[in-house]
Amino acid sequence: MEWKELVTGDGIVVSVVDLHLREGGGRSTTDTVALETIAEVTASVGEESRTSQNHHQQKQNLANCRNPPLSLLFTLSFPKLMERSVIERLDFGKMGYGCKHYRRRCRIRAPCCNELYSCRHCHNEATSMLSKPLDRHELVRQDVEHVVCSVCDTEQPVAQVCTNCGVRMGEYFCSICKFFDDETGKEHFHCDDCGICRVGGRENFFHCKKCGSCYSNGLRDNHLCVENSMRHHCPICYEYLFDSLKDTAVMKCGHTMHSECYHEMIKRDQYCCPICSKSVIDMSRTWKRIDEEIEATVMPEDYQNRKRSVFEHPEVLVIVLASDALM
Incomplete structure (x- = not known):
């Protein structure tokens, strides 16, 4: 995620960040984003402290931008996120980020290789495919110390709420396992005896x-x-x-x-x-x-009257005993 400067039609420099707009659980689009749509989003989350005339001018300036990159969120929209109520900020982008394993609004910094991954399973899958066997390793969940917020791209010590934008990076959070997940329907719980988090509801196990x-x-x-x-x-x-x-x-x-x-x-x-x-x-x-x-x-008639003493043939006795043991 990279911050850039973009000059509008009136020469105003606006900072932008390459950020997927997934509020409300929607998926990011790969099609062309209409300027009116971007301007509308910016207007809804714009800086309210400005006068309505200046705000209208900002919308106009944004509309003058030609061919904006896909999924861009302008910084003039960011202050509004900070002005929202605490609950609205906490739930911003819920279920809109994550990987195939978990829905979460952060990525973890792997202490073993200093790389960013969506979760430890993504890390383990990636490192298990390394060409050199000695480079393959697994992430110890308790060793994670830093995460990067997927909403504002701020790296910070492990915590449930982002210190920069106030977004809750996981509806469920375990400070022991350094685990985040927005899918609360899994009914997570931490087992002290196991030392890890489980799913299914504590009362059921x-x-x-x-x-x-x-x-x-x-x-x-x-x-x-x-x-x-x-x-x-x-x-x-x-x-x-x-x-x-x-x-x-x-x-x-x-x-x-x-x-x-x-x-x-x-x-x-x-x-x-x-x-x-x-x-x-x-x-x-x-x-x-x-x-x-x-x-x-x-x-069969050939075997009807045939008998053999197992005591005279020890090998037969061993077979019989072995057969009994298997029953």
Whole structure:
């Protein structure tokens, strides 16, 4: 975002900033912006302390500008933002900025590489694609110390409200995780035991001390605890589960994987845990049906009266014991 000087038709120097006009959640346009529209926006947020005659002259001067760059906000409109009520300023541009991961009105300065990114996921995706493996790294969310306001482009220490323009950079803000998000419908909450923010509403989850993660209330006293079961990678896609954005499934054996990976595994007729090989669903009806089929199968005549003592053949005993252990 760069401040520039633009000379109007009457020779008046006006500072401009390349800034997307996304108030009210609208998307920035890639088409030509009509001069009347820009003048109208400027008039609505212009400096009210000037006389109406001067203000009309400003509109006229703005209209005399030929071929203005796309999505420009003139500084003569900025003072009006500062004169708005506190609530109006806080909500300015809400849901209009961000990335595919989060809607927020700021970018973070990565302390590890000193680059600006919309969020830590954008940083991790970018650095994971670096050609040199030694340059690849992940951002530690708690280490972020500075952010840049997406509305006024002011760099500042981490805070919820911009120190320059008064915009709330995230409707939800966590000072521990340095996390911002305008989508409050996710029902964010910070879990002190996990050390990170979760979504879904605090009242809908509990923290399992042994498993080391927040689980849905439906799993309270209804799951097999495995120590730090969430602090591992998904056995299917190998993404780290603890802070993954995807939903997680807790299997009967206590091990975890992504829900979509779990359902894909079931669709492919794989019914055992990839980690411990225990059944992940109730297979009793299947085993009963197999037993019934075996009982209904007539033994071939060549084997009907044939017997063998397993004690005389240890290798057979081992096979039988191994089969029993798998049941």
